[in-house]
Amino acid sequence: MILIVNTTTDTSITDEIREALASGNALFSTAGAKSAGKDASSAASGFEIVEAGTMRISYCVGCNECWLKTPGICALKDDYEEILKKLIHADQMWLITETALGFVDHKGKNIIDRMIPLATMNLQFKGKQMRHIPRYKQRTDVGIIYRGDADRSFLERWNQRVTLNLHSHSLGVFPVTEKKEAIACMH
Amino acid sequence: MHALIINGSPRIKKYSNTDKILSKFTEGMKESGATWEQYEVSDRQQWDTMRDAFFRSEHILIALPLFFECIPGLLLEFLETLPVPEKLSTPNPEKLSDPMCEKHCNNDTKIEFSASAPTLSFLLQGGFSEGIQLRCCEAYLEILAERLGCRYGGTLVKGDNFGIRFDESQRERVTTPYQKMGSIYGRDGELTDEECRKFTGPEVFPAYIRMLVGVLFKTVVKKGFMKMAADWGCDRPLDDRPYES
Ligand SMILES: Cc1cc2nc3c(=O)[nH]c(=O)nc-3n(C[C@H](O)[C@H](O)[C@H](O)COP(=O)(O)O)c2cc1C
Numbered sequence: 539m540i541l542i543v544n545t546t547t548d549t550s551i552t553d554e555i556r557e558a559l560a561s562g563n564a565l566f567s568t569a570g571a572k573s574a575g576k577d578a579s580s581a582a583s584g585f586e587i588v589e590a591g592t593m594r595i596s597y598c599v600g601c602n603e604c605w606l607k608t609p610g611i612c613a614l615k616d617d618y619e620e621i622l623k624k625l626i627h628a629d630q631m632w633l634i635t636e637t638a639l640g641f642v643d644h645k646g647k648n649i650i651d652r653m654i655p656l657a658t659m660n661l662q663f664k665g666k667q668m669r670h671i672p673r674y675k676q677r678t679d680v681g682i683i684y685r686g687d688a689d690r691s692f693l694e695r696w697n698q699r700v701t702l703n704l705h706s707h708s709l710g711v712f713p714v715t716e717k718k719e720a721i722a723c724m725h
Numbered sequence: 726m727h728a729l730i731i732n733g734s735p736r737i738k739k740y741s742n743t744d745k746i747l748s749k750f751t752e753g754m755k756e757s758g759a760t761w762e763q764y765e766v767s768d769r770q771q772w773d774t775m776r777d778a779f780f781r782s783e784h785i786l787i788a789l790p791l792f793f794e795c796i797p798g799l800l801l802e803f804l805e806t807l808p809v810p811e812k813l814s815t816p817n818p819e820k821l822s823d824p825m826c827e828k829h830c831n832n833d834t835k836i837e838f839s840a841s842a843p844t845l846s847f848l849l850q851g852g853f854s855e856g857i858q859l860r861c862c863e864a865y866l867e868i869l870a871e872r873l874g875c876r877y878g879g880t881l882v883k884g885d886n887f888g889i890r891f892d893e894s895q896r897e898r899v900t901t902p903y904q905k906m907g908s909i910y911g912r913d914g915e916l917t918d919e920e921c922r923k924f925t926g927p928e929v930f931p932a933y934i935r936m937l938v939g940v941l942f943k944t945v946v947k948k949g950f951m952k953m954a955a956d957w958g959c960d961r962p963l964d965d966r967p968y969e970s
Contacts, residue, residue, distance in 0.1 A: 597798035599767075600736040600790070602890075606950070607957045609965040623968050639872045641795065641865060644802035651798045658964045659950050661942040666929040668853045674966055689868055699794040699861045 540585035540724050541628035541678075543621060545635045545645040546685055547591040551717060552634065558721045559585050585724070586624055590649065593617040597648045604655035610673055611655065618652045625656065626674045630709060630724065632681045637688040641696075646684075650700060657703070664705070672705050681709030683720050688713075726914050728754070729782035730763040731775060733789030733800035737767050742889040743788050746850060749900045750788075753907025761786075766803050779807060784914045785843050785875070790886075791851030795862045796869075807873060845870045846878030846916045848906075852887035856925040859884060878915030881906055882925045891953055 540559070544552045594617045603613040612618065625631060635646030642650075657670035680701050682693060693711040701708045712720040730751070734743040744765075751761055764775045779785065789796055796804075847866045851859050859882045870877035883903075888895045902924070909918050930938065954963055961967075 597735055597802065598792065600734065600792075600797070603957075605963070606954045607959050608967075609954075609959065609961050609963050610967040626968050638801065638805045640868045641801070644798045644805060647793075647795070647801050648798040650793050653793070659954075660947055660963060663935045663939050663942075666935065667855060667857060671964070673964060674969065692865055692868060695861055695864065696795055703793065 539627050540630045541624050542587045542632045543590050545590045552587050598651040605659035626676050628678045630679045634683045637684050637686040640689040677706040679707045679709050682711040685714045726759040728761045728784040729778045730761050731787045732765045733787050735797050735799040738765050742886050745889050745900050746903050749903040750907035753904040754911035756908045757911025759911030766800050783843050785845045788848035842876050844878040845875035847880040849880050849882050850886045851884045854885040856928040879917035881916045881921050
């Protein structure tokens with residue numbers, strides 16, 4: 539499943555993605571899942587769009603309860619839980635976000651910070667670095683589509699690091715002017 | 726030297742590791758004859774005061790925990806409220822109707838600090854032990870200083886701070902070394918000294934340490950975490966999968 543989380547209030551981008559993916563899915567189903575392999579199976583399982591721009595989503599308060607008190611469950615009862623529940627079935631997550639100070643804005647960053655229940659507190663070495671052992675089997679690759687001015691090469695680097703922590707891969711970061719390139723990676 | 730210190734952790738002061746680090750760090754500053762005022766991002770009621778202080782300070786230190794490889798969402802939200810040049814020049818229809826803003830946009834004038842541009846330094850601390858874990862955020866902090874129109878005064882980078890909150894016996898051992906770094910900051914008004922650079926410790930651990938620690942993770946450390954959870958009244962395994970059907 540492809541999960542698209544839009545933290546902006548501009549729904550024209552998600553409209554375009556919906557249209558592109560809907561026709562893409564139709565293509566896959568007529569082409570037949572066998573020949574298209576893995577791509578087809580994830581495309582066949584569809585996509586979900588979450589308009590988070592108007593949702594009630596707090597910042598992470600760093601309380602550690604999702605690790606130590608109610609493992610996997612965030613203590614903050616707001617609209618993020620819906621996203622968390624979808625994330626554990628998502629092969630890809632695309633974050634559509636505004637930017638600030640050369641980076642994603644706080645709404646975009648909050649979506650990432652709140653992913654912490656997906657990790658357990660337990661530690662391991664992965665390659666040469668410490669990492670937390672993931673809670674679920676699902677690995678979610680992450681891509682970013684950003685609106686406004688940002689330091690793109692820094693964002694690339696950051697998303698590489700974020701996905702290292704998720705034991706997954708970066709799908710790249712795209713200014714909204716390159717959304718077509720991003721959509722081409724949604725499969 | 727007088728410094729504005731901002732604790733950028735979203736955790737309330739009482740539970741914040743950054744705060745425990747800062748109490749040692751400021752002891753060191755005192756030794757160098759420096760003074761400071763400290764505010765907490767976790768307390769929104771302090772935001773207006775912090776913002777005012779930002780524009781009248783020559784020396785600013787933002788101390789922050791690493792959150793998912795960069796700065797915590799709440800600190801970012803506070804920083805977004807500072808009227809920086811980048812924000813003013815972003816074509817935002819609301820802002821454009823503001824004559825002040827148009828002036829800024831047209832002349833590309835930088836925000837005016839009461840004195841010359843302040844020196845913005847950072848104390849970046851994280852949970853994982855190795856220096857390499859903090860480098861991505863460190864790179865951003867230099868970008869951030871520039872975006873805020875400040876002179877970059879360097880970043881003190883240090884991992885292995887997760888236990889401060891949980892283990893009283895570890896607290897002293899982990900936080901005491903920051904005192905010396907505070908005395909350097911009090912002396913220089915920035916954190917670019919070679920001593921600060923060395924403070925980070927190893928970028929990665931050698932293979933034999935990783936093997937050893939790897940074994941500890943599966944045994945002693947894991948048990949320790951289970952004990953902490955039990956103390957918090959947790960009745961589920963730490964690797965529980967609550968949303969799996
Ligand atoms: C949401 C979240 C994300 C975190 N991400 C990282 C990380 O990417 N790397 C790291 O070394 N520590 C990470 N940490 C650990 C904190 O940086 C560390 O525990 C720090 O000492 C907390 O300081 P504070 O109590 O002042 O907030 C994270 C903690 C939380 C709650």
